[in-house]
Amino acid sequence: MVKMDKDEQKPHAIFVGYPLQGHVIPAVHLAIKLASKGFTITFVNTDAIHHKTSEARLDSSAAAADDDDIFAGARKAGLDIRYRTVADGLPLDFDRSVNHDQFMASLLHVFSAHVEVLVGKIIKSEEPPVTCLIADTFFVWPSMIAKKFGLLYVSFWTEPALVFNLYYHIHLLRSNSHFACQDKRKDTIDYIPGVASIEPTDLTSYLQDTDTTTVCHQIICKSFEEARGADFVLCNTVQELEPNTISALQLEKPFYAVGPIFPTKSFVATSLWSESDCTQWLNTKPHGSVLYVSFGSYAHVSKEEIVEIAKGLQLSKANIVWVLRPDIVVSNEGDPLPDGFREEMGERGLIVQWCRQMEVLKHPAVGGFLTHCGWNSILETISCGVPLLCFPLLTDQFTNRKLVVDDWRIGMDLCRRKNQVTKDEVADKINRLMSGKDGEKYREEIKRLRKTLENAMAVGGSSGRNLDRFIVELMERTAAASHQSKEVRI
Template identity: 45%
Template sequence: MVSKGKLHAILFPIPHPGHINPSINFALKLALRGFVVTYVNLEFVHHQLKSKSQATEDIDIFSEARKSGLDIRHTTVSDGLPLEFNRVFHLEDYWEHMLVNFPAHADEVVGRIIHADPYLLHFLVADTFYGWSATVANKYNIANVSFWTEPALVYSLIRHSELLRENGHFPCKDNVAEEITYIPGIKTVHTKDFMPYLKESDVETTSYKLVFTAFKEESKADFVLHNTVYELESETLSGLSKYKPHYAIGPINFSKGLPTNTVSKSLNPETDCSQWLASKTPSSVLYVSFGSLVQTSKRNIEEIAYGLLLSEVKFIWVVRAGMAEDEEATVLPDGYEDEIQDKGLIVPWCNQLRVLEDPAVGGFLTHCGWNSVLESMWFGVPMICYPVDYDQPTNRKLVIDDWQIGINLCDGTSLERKEIADKIRFLMDRSVSKDINENATSVKEKMRSAVEIDGSSERNFNQFIRDLRAKIDSTGTTK
């Protein structure tokens, strides 16, 4: 296919669901605006999608989009490891490998894509956490777009790490508890809200190396796109815009007019919860899920399990393989599923959007992954926050302190079932959590307004397209 002069996005997502989902929808959004898009999936992710669907032939998540006339292409690249390698249980080893070995694979596939169609005006869109994007973009003389899939607050804390260092807060000593008010665009943030990789105990971890390798490259990006809403993080985004163009274009998964994929983006088989929910009264069910990646202790899982029972609130709990830190451990306490009877529904995985939009669901006990937070806000569902790692403690700060649409699961350092039950009863009793529910409704309205044709996210996306075209036109090349 020859498409002379058309802009062509070469898009690389990080291979975890919280990054894959917004990347797929961003690819569709670009294609709807007339861009050619090549979505570069990792081979093991593509294999998981095929295995889950039990397809006998190859699958294509963009087949429906192409039928509707969009020029969106799909290719795969190896991460250099065998398909059977368990990337979740060996996450640290996996990302150590990716830091060292994946840049060469990415370089090779970008070069191959560019040389296959030299008439297109290519540019790179890579998840910000990839630490090779600027080097590869410079090598091929193409524009470099950084796609940030977490809140702007997290981005800003990393971006201002040297300012934190100058003030003695990076790496932050683990026992320091201080309020910080000197970061541009951030009115106040407490050290307890820091991501773990900003703490002293994490400086030798792979997460630390991954983040700060990536942000050395990020400083050379031409544009930064944020999967957030301007009205919710306006001061932080304004503080960042003095460095380079930053555009809040979220929540990208809820952009208007995106084609429907007949192939599910989920990497796990899903249980249909609709029939169970249909028998429940409005706002009576607590949805519980800790995402696809994080792990916690057997003790914490047991306290949550019996806290749910003590609360006497109906619940759906996603209990996936690998949720406990011990790879071989049975996740739930012995006999637990017999104890719950009709009080709850335990599933290995489900369609989270369908659950959250169901009128029976009145609360979400969440690990505070950013995708989960955005989805809960979109449906106006208040949250009980149990952050475990990565950006989650900082996302909790936004949910509870800034937007006041949730509460903490525990107020101390350890989980206790009675306290868990009390927190669940508080949130699910709409007469006592009235303010939180009203705030959740207000945030929902702001998010939905942002993606309307005249909303802030659509305006920002249009401005990004204009600025990208202007940059390419002004240089006469894709760089």
Template identity: 55%
Template sequence: MAGEHQKPHAIMIPYPYQGHITPFVYLAMKLASNGFTITFINTHSVHYHITNAQAKAVVDQENGSADIFAKARELGLDIRYATVNDGFPLKFDRSLNHDQFMEGVLHVLSSHVDDLVENLVEKSDPPITCLIADTFFVWGSMVARKYNLVHVSFWTEPALVLTLYYHLDLLRKNGHFGSNDNRKDIINYIPGVDGIEPRDLMSYLQATDIWSPVHRIIYKAFEDVKKADMIICNTVQELELQTLSALNEKQPTYAIGPIVPAGFNKREVPTSLWSESDCTQWLNKKPHGSVLYVSFGSYAHLDKNDLLEIAYGLMLSGVNFLWVLRPDIVSSDVTNFLPQDFLDGVKDRGLIVNWCCQIAVVSHQAIGGFLSHCGWNSTLESIWCGVPLICFPLLTDQFSNRKLVVNDWKIGINLCDESSITRQEVCEKLKYLMMNGENLSKLSSSMKMVSRKMANALEKDGSSENNFRQFIEDVKAKSHKRMMNTINGNQPSSNGYIH
């Protein structure tokens, strides 16, 4: 039958933040390795920062000229690359002007994406058959329906967070979100979730202002995701089986994580928005398991007082540490936030850098623990490398991720058990993890079990690989069906499906 063996061609568009870009790039390479043509789209701003962070990249100051997938194509992968305007100038500070940027993502970006997709659909060979868009985009179903594409919603966080957002109507109905006085009792009515405390909800569901730009994005995005043909999730089936089973009753949901490149820390495609320091020589001089890695991710800001308490806690603990401190960790306009007495006090056992290749650090034998914000990529990398976590969530999904790490999987501990953090508690928790062999042994035992489940999922007949193969077959089948319906004169229905 005509077109039955046509090569699938997917457009992929990540949300314009580091934690979303990285798994999108890895997925693009995995799909291309399995016979897909990929057209990958970054915003001009994201592309500029990625290429600018590469020491040898040639950067056009308007939108960047270096193609980040050039090496991947040399390896035989059919990945094309395009950029799209997000509505703001390159030098606009998207972190400092966060709400204004989010308004643009909500209202402006879709028109630029629509124009670009229209151009790609008209000119691409093989024809584009599929749109893989980040779940947080509010326009995925609209664009896919307009161009008769299979709509795949890519969720880059755990299934627990997906289902909590997905069932926002239940949280509202039961008074745990959106009421003047939100309930504080256990939430036990979300399908696939045994029970969760309100303090473990995502930060946006604990907020008092529920009409911020991000909230409005969440509301629209999680209506849109329900119109997708399928959801792919960067998690492991065995780690969130009950939650994923419940989601699958709503619509097809595939756990295909962790989505990692071959060799995990081998990267053919640059993804970092910041220039990376090579910490290998410093780590090589440290004893096995003696270094605490500290990083609070690529996005969230840290209160200056909390940062100081953590710094002095590190100094008091006597622990060796490698601390990633983004220049904008407090704010884009706040610098020199570390006091000199701290810097003098830790110079013999601490290394502080602006950014690094995290997986290269976490996989190093000198690393014995990870003080983390509990971003999902950081959590997956820690599990893969068997490194226990000290959790200090700051924003969005990190509070729910902490629940999985500490309460469910028991592979980490809380940094702060009270309402505010103190240097004394930081010191005690660091010593508990790094200097108490019995405690580390208990965490390591749990970590080995969770790590084994993750590794098994990526084996040839593991759950993630089986789900990935099924996902590919389902995308091909839906693409072929839509193409044949179009040839036969049928058009998409109003809900985006072909009848």
């Protein structure tokens, strides 16, 4: 454990999280973890994320007197975390999920100017002096702003190391005609350092796209140019889960696996929706009888897919907790569920708009998770020992599915190709996962991975050691830079 001398200057990090639910949660809790190790943190949210978080707290009657500052409780607990917000370039009531491309374009072209102004103000007005800028890897500006203000740049990657590695070597995919060319190769990819082999269908959705001129592709390419200029990379993964990939990346730059980054304190609100408490309903169900269903915080599912999944859930033998966001289907047709579904499920089903996912997954009644394969969800379900039924929708989720199904063997595909989902397959796969021999096999494997996560998070575990090593090296770099600066002034 890193201990700072009383005379030693505290490191002060400006921390900017990417304005999506799946990125904000680990960013907030990494900030708490660093503050608990002696950092001063100035955490920067967008106005829109802050607004949605505040609304969710009000809706759930969880708002405190200091509802304009999500870290007020953290400071009361003795942590030095300041809180600032900045505009992302769009009105608060703009629907960023439905208008994804406009949102991404604003982050690409406008947001950086607002961040740059704010960083300048923080550096001029706050003590202790700012040491480094920690920013989500998907931002396209961090190394530029860090250089302008003489800060070290720490890139925070919220997805598995495998996905970082694929994007980091996008030039190899391009030069080998597996990306951004008219006649893309479909054979196995075996030339990425640290990756024995991967199929093109297991690449992220953006690396599989034929149109690579979109705003999201511009962001990915520019952000990984920026990542090459990072002084350090912190990754929300575990060394023992991805040893070869991480070892290869460590040859490129200081890369630290510091995950899984889970909420360790309850005094910071991070949810963008009001959270339902499912405990009372779960308490009425037999051990391992409930399938938890959630497709995450951002991706959309077609009405046809929702209908087939719903019919499959009806046909299965499982009890169901289904998180169904109001905007899960981009449609004006009202309820996306089939007529009579809620009534026919009766006591077998609980449908909520959002919930405390970890609390649900930890409950002994839960025996399986039908998931979009978001990385936070995968880490959480491993830590709770619940096997997965995989239904990836976009971005890193296809690559995450490969890790779950092919590499770790802790779950199965719902359907390898998303657009072929049928009610009969849904019912069959659920029954096999929940009560068949497949489910038993996956539960045994996930017990092993759960132990791996527990060991990594334990005192002296790999993730704690990696975080401590990062802090030592950051402070050494800061001290060296300060010494050089004094020599120049002399």
